[in-house]
Amino acid sequence: MAAIVSEHLLDWYDAHARDLPWRARPGEPLPDPYRVWLSEVMLQQTTVAAVKPYFEAFTTRWPTVEALAAAPEEDVMAAWAGLGYYSRARNLVKAARAVADLGSFPDTEEDLRELPGLGAYTAAAVAAIAFGQRAVVVDANVERVVARLFALKEPLPGVRKAIRAATDAIAPDSRAGDFAQAMMDLGSSICTARDPKCLLCPLERDCRGRAEGDPALLPVKAPKKEKPVRQGRAWWIERDGAVWLVRREGTGMLGGMRALPDDGWSAKGDGTGEPPIEGHWEALGMVRHTFSHFALELTVQRSAAPEQPERAGEWWPLDRLEEAGLPTLFAKAARLALAS
DNA sequence: TAATCGTGGGC
DNA sequence: TGCCCAAGATT
CATH class of the missing domain: 3.90.79.10 (Nucleoside Triphosphate Pyrophosphohydrolase)
Known part of the structure; x- marks a missing residue:
């Protein structure tokens, strides 16, 4: 089952992967860790459409992590304006300076996790995408895809432990970055929150949520509080x-x-x-x-x-x-x- | 564990 | 138009 799922997904990804500015250029097996890290931080709780112009502006103005490390913090904060969650920008500067001091990007999930602003998701994503290492990459897309694929009906956030275990079970040993990005592409374009397009899904035959009923009802979420x-x-x-x-x-x-x-x-x-x-x-x-x-x-x-x-x-x-x-x-x- | 922390796209 | 939601981290 596990190997079949990743095979179906990677075949779909080979045909349908989105062309995004932070992904590997043709002929290059792995993308620039700086660009991967920067994009992942910008993409935290933020849509691809919103990130694109900021990513372009940042990488034009600061093409390397050393350049970003040398920038005044207030310049970086001003460049981040409008993107939200400004602790990301504050941590971005700290992390860039830490990497510059180290002399190179940390290349393991454990070491990446030490950088400010890199939590479980981002450290795993950078390790997989930029360094090709097997890692359990779980963002909101993966949560949704896996909850449906395995028909996990316990509500969030309690179900996260089971989602992590299930993701680990289907993650292949090779093509770590492609697998992670394929799961996220699938979640953003096919297995969407409101209206999953199961007829277009490469995992339809593998999906327990589809077999058992309405996958759109998964994952179950806690009711949200009202805003004063x-x-x-x-x-x-x-x-x-x-x-x-x-x-x-x-x-x-x-x-x-x-x-x-x-x-x-x-x-x-x-x-x-x-x-x-x-x-x-x-x-x-x-x-x-x-x-x-x-x-x-x-x-x-x-x-x-x-x-x-x-x-x-x-x-x-x-x-x-x-x-x-x-x-x-x-x-x-x-x-x-x-x-x- | 639960609260804090922004914004704009999409429906 | 108002609401849901997003490639989460930190405390």
Whole structure:
């Protein structure tokens, strides 16, 4: 059974593999570990369509891990703006510098796992794809494919242990990277979450979920919690064709990113409403933004005759605002201010 | 174990 | 249009 499944899958992959920028070039057996690592981090909880332009921009600007390691962190954060989950960018810089110090990329799953931002999935994926090593690569696609293939009906997250064991059982000893990517391609294009296209699936005859009933019902997921709606304020302080930007501290929400000064809103509660400087504030309106675990209604106010804020920050030229790397929430607020 | 941490594509 | 979801890691 196990060997048959991987054979069917790899035959399908040979005919239908997607052509993606981080995959091996024709004639090269294995792709560049730097490009594999970078793509895998960008792809964490992020769609291929969203990643493509960022991958192109990063690899053009920083073609090697040494180049990325030499970059100022704030440049990398700004380049990551809009992609989300900014701890990935903070860890990316740390990992690049660690690799540069080592002199070369770690080439085992165990050593890769030591790099910041590489968890069980990413370490296994890089080991398999970039170094051809057998590894158990389990992402959300593989979870779905395997839960259906073996008709695993226990709900997530409890079923993950069984999924890992089942994946290990069907993973071949050769073509480790192709197998992992084939499972993910199958999950993203055929064995999709809502509407699996079983008639096109190379594993239809092997699939217990298909034989037993409706594979779309697997894997069973826990009900999701509702998101609270928080209130906050942000301030647009403009002088001589420049706007006052701050850099958010720490490792929490949008940590390390440039931003408008705000009133301390968070997932836990509303902001204080207290402005950063004295003065007359003009109401510009409100932007709504939904994060992973809460929604925010951000009221934007503008000051036309400001003093220099006391808090650390910088006057950023309006004609270069795109380069500031504002995360999407503050890009929305900036758009509102510039349209007012 | 469960919460935290973003965003945009696709339906 | 609102909601589901995605090549998860970290604490």
